[in-house]
Amino acid sequence: MKSPVTGGNRLELITTFPTESIIKIYEDELKVDTRRFFKGVPAVELYECRDTGYRFYYPEGILGDGQFYADLNKDDVGYYSTTRWEHTYATSLIKPGQKVLEIGAGDGFFLEQLKKSNIDAIGLELNVAAIAKGEKKGLRMYNEMIEDHADGHVGEYDVVCCFQVLEHIYNVKSFLDASLKALKRGGKLIIGVPNNNPYLFKQDKWHTLNLPPHHAGLWNKRAFTELQKFYDVTPQDIIVEPLSNNKSFARRWYLAQRNYYKEKKSFLGGLISIIPAPIGKMVVKLFSPWIDGFNIVAVFTKN
Structure with missing residues (x-):
């Protein structure tokens, strides 16, 4: 086993979660059936990458599919938020005339905000229903993985961003390598994720949407700070949303x-x-x- 973010083997087992307990939480709280993701898996383990402080669930195959996210957003209950603090902050960093790629664009809310500001932006998304909604708004969205997209758009973007996406990715290294491949030298990589220090809300490790198959890993400030040791990047800013915002x-x-x-x-x-x-x-x-x-x-x- 290797760290999904560094490829190294300095790992520590933090805790385990009985899968029946995870399945029951999703059923009771969200009315979503997750049993298919845990076949042959009696317990999920949580490891920490000692080099970065990044925590990830294991085994790696327990990831939500398109149907899972459609279930979360059934009846248009608002899974894709339109009031994200990180959107406002990110917009302040993007200049008119820059070319932007959003990975995991949902139904295109952030792309729509950029379009209103005359910023050239496209989005990648795996939920076909969300893409359909975005296309109805006249947005350019594609059902494509960042690894595949980067191969055909090397060094093309001034800004590559993703919001509430990286915590769903198991192979973080592949994701970040591809994101940087699509980015121009001197360009900005903007990432927004839930704050886990060390768990969501610090102590609530059983918070439903923080568990697989929804989340693959848990991020905190230290994990982002340490990325500069493993990727050719320089941190410009790492900020945490004040609790008072919500x-x-x-x-x-x-x-x-x-x-x-x-x-x-x-x-x-x-x-x-x-x-x-x-x-x-x-x-x-x-x-x-x-x-x-x-x-x-x-x-x-x-x-």
Whole structure:
């Protein structure tokens, strides 16, 4: 076994997840059947790449397919968000006249924003239903892997970006190598992912959509910072969204901390137990601008 991000073998087993528990969580919370992904797999392991701090699930074949993502977005429930903090930040880094490639473009929301700003952009997406929606908006979208696309568009783009995509990729090295192959020298690689430090919301390792087959790996600031040692890039900025940007995530963050410390029976857990929940949530809201929130955006320049 090798690290999906470096190809090295400095790995550490962190924990295991019984697959029946994962299957039940998806069924109970999202009404999505995931049993087909776990045939012959009694438990999923979580490893950490010691060189970067990146954590990934094993075995590697447990990845969502097109039907899985269609199930998540059934009845147009809004799986593809239109209010992403990282979109606003990324747009501020892209100049008119630059050529942009978005990998995993969903139904084209970000491409549409770039089009309104007269920025030349195309998108790659594997969900054919999402592509159909984007094409109805007049967007250029293709059902193509980045590895295949890069072979025919070497050094073509000023900006290559992906949002809420890299955490779904097992072979991170292949993905990043191809992304950089399509990028001009001096161009920007912009990546937005959920913040895991070390788990989503720090302690909630059982958060449903953070588990396979939805996610293949868990990213944090350190993992992005260390990429410059293994790829020909220079970090330009690595920033974390403040918790205050999303009230519902702030509430879930509080509940995750409360449940974790209660389970550990620590002093903090005892303190939280005697504080009424409304007061605890009020305290979190007060300090949320200084608490790391749900997402990370990493910006790299290709050397």
